[in-house]
Amino acid sequence: MNIILIEKQEIQGARVLLVDRRAKHLVKVLLVQPGDTVRIGIIDGPKGCGKVVALAARFPFQVELEVEFAADMPEKPPIDLLLALPRPIMLRRIFSQAAALGVGTIFITNAQRVEKSFWSATLLNEEEYRPHLLQGLEQAVDTRVPEVSVYDRFKPFIEDVLPGRMEGYSHLLIAHPNSPNTLKTVITEKPGRILLAVGPEGGWIDYEIDRFSECGFTAFSMGERILKVDTAVVALHGRLSERRESFS
Amino acid sequence: MNIILIEKQEIQGARVLLVDRRAKHLVKVLLVQPGDTVRIGIIDGPKGCGKVVALAARFPFQVELEVEFAADMPEKPPIDLLLALPRPIMLRRIFSQAAALGVGTIFITNAQRVEKSFWSATLLNEEEYRPHLLQGLEQAVDTRVPEVSVYDRFKPFIEDVLPGRMEGYSHLLIAHPNSPNTLKTVITEKPGRILLAVGPEGGWIDYEIDRFSECGFTAFSMGERILKVDTAVVALHGRLSERRESFS
Known part of the structure; x- marks a missing residue:
């Protein structure tokens, strides 16, 4: 603390x-x-x-x-996350680590490869996940609690919700192992807010990738290694932050 | 797997x-x-x-x-870690995450702010930690097991061991919250192998920082947020990797 x-x-x-x-x-x-x-x-x-x-x-x-x-409050971190619902034990760690690293909003949605049972996790209740977010803030000396938005159906989320939430981003990115792009090729000038989508264990299916891409998301890969979601989120946050700072 | x-x-x-x-x-x-x-x-x-x-x-x-x-084997990852012995539960996670992200060698040493009890962890035995390294490799599709070298006394490590292990690095870096440097200012051309030192909870003491600096280490900071060691290791690995790729 x-x-x-x-x-x-x-x-x-x-x-x-x-x-x-x-x-x-x-x-x-x-x-x-x-x-x-x-x-x-x-x-x-x-x-x-x-x-x-x-x-x-x-x-x-x-x-x-x-x-x-102080008179002013800390700024909202410039990175938002969009996750396919991970296994609860992993999500808990992501909540505290994401809050510690600094994220503005965490969108959680469904995907083909999300196990149905994950949706019954009590951790999806605000009173359950908020303490993990606060722990991350207490660790990192921040006060801005990430906003968490949970949508248990992929199609309504990507068709009805996401389009209304995409303003203000300079980059909509989706981590995807098979992409020929890298962060270096997709962020070529000083970014504003970034929305980063990270798939479930096993990855997004092609249909989901296509829908994200229709929404304006660009896929990129960070190499051939297959990472667990919690490791991937932290490593990607580090890479995005480093990439951002390369323009400052 | x-x-x-x-x-x-x-x-x-x-x-x-x-x-x-x-x-x-x-x-x-x-x-x-x-x-x-x-x-x-x-x-x-x-x-x-x-x-x-x-x-x-x-x-x-x-x-x-x-x-x-295949005829050839995977290359050794170009990043090595030097850690002040973390809490065992954290070290276990670092072993598997570091192996998944790819590191060549993990040096573990003592520091003023390492709790003495951590040194009695059974996890410091190869038969205990090796399974965690293998798990990381199984996750990331790699075969190169990180070498682990444990030194329970700081002074002999930094005076007698480290000097003999420093050849072949283009950068000796030490993450230190108060440094005015960033990765961008300390890695200004395509790096070779990097040795990254990460301190204990609470950080290295000044004496330790001085000794590292006498050994040729350069301090850098990745911002004002205070991170747990396991989060910091993964985020820093991401940043180093991104920084490296910015020259490719």
């Missing part, structure tokens, strides 16, 4: 009283004392700092902070 | 008899039948294909392959 995240409504005057795992972390891991200052942030708001004004160092842990915030 | 890996000594004439999890995978997941051809590879040797000549489709599973191999 490299930043303590709070909900806006937790602020009372200029004070915040923490009584949960955040208090425990401050007391047991960061070993704070009255007078110490810690990094805090309002979820989907600005970062700031909190001065410890009181604490209970034993269970039930309690830390009271006097808080102050 | 996107490739069936075998030890050289398993080949008898031009046949291989599989009786373990590989046989089960062929029978239960790939649903092979006599006459089918599957992708195989000799560990640290060439890839090839195996034709199913006989099988037992029930426990105890058994598959006999007639095998053939």
